[in-house]
Amino acid sequence: MTPDIEIYIKEADFAAVHAWLVSAIGTGSEVIRKGQTQQCTLAGIPVMWTAKAAGRWHSLWLQSDNTPWADDLACATAASAALGVPVRCVPGSWNEADGEATADDWLEVKDGSANPITWRI
Template identity: 55%
Template sequence: MRQPDIEIYLKDADQEAVTAWLNTALGSCTPWQQKGQTFKCLAGDVPVTWLPKAVGKWHSLYLESDATPWEDDLGCARAAFAALGVEIRCAPGGWQEAQGEEDADRWIKVNAEGEQEIIWRTD
């Protein structure tokens, strides 16, 4: 089932490289508008939020639409890794608060070694 939005975390990713990838994957990006710590743009018709160093060295990329080429976070993570060559982390599926705290720490990392489910405590 298609997720209503997508969020992935990119390790040490360069914003310019991410912008180039978004241009290719989603359509031409508008210039980034900084709002506090975050940056926002439109990639094609998709509102995008970039939060540098959201968790340590990890940058958050949030796509606020279900109109992307990817069904879910993992599909986007795979594409981002293939294009950028940096480790990507994402939730293993949509997470709801009702699922409890333990499930909130379950993540999938995508890197040169493949895909692996991990426990990542982000707080």
């Protein structure tokens, strides 16, 4: 398990993402909107949505290691399948201590497969 999950979803509507998360995780608190960010807690998991965090890509951050998905790729695969849109994630855990060498290495999940890409956000 990873300490948290962050994926980037292309051109998705938060209402659809929220409905998918409720079906996958469970219900929770009311959604609070602050500018481009929407936050809630679903089944005890803090969820943060940032619209257009990187161009047409929206950030979805699940701030817990207690999600139904083992890692970012598993979540990205499930999100892409459920929402029918491309989803991007890092190929494994990354933090600033790892340096810049692999910071642009991402996976893009679409049409049921994950492919490595270089993404400079």
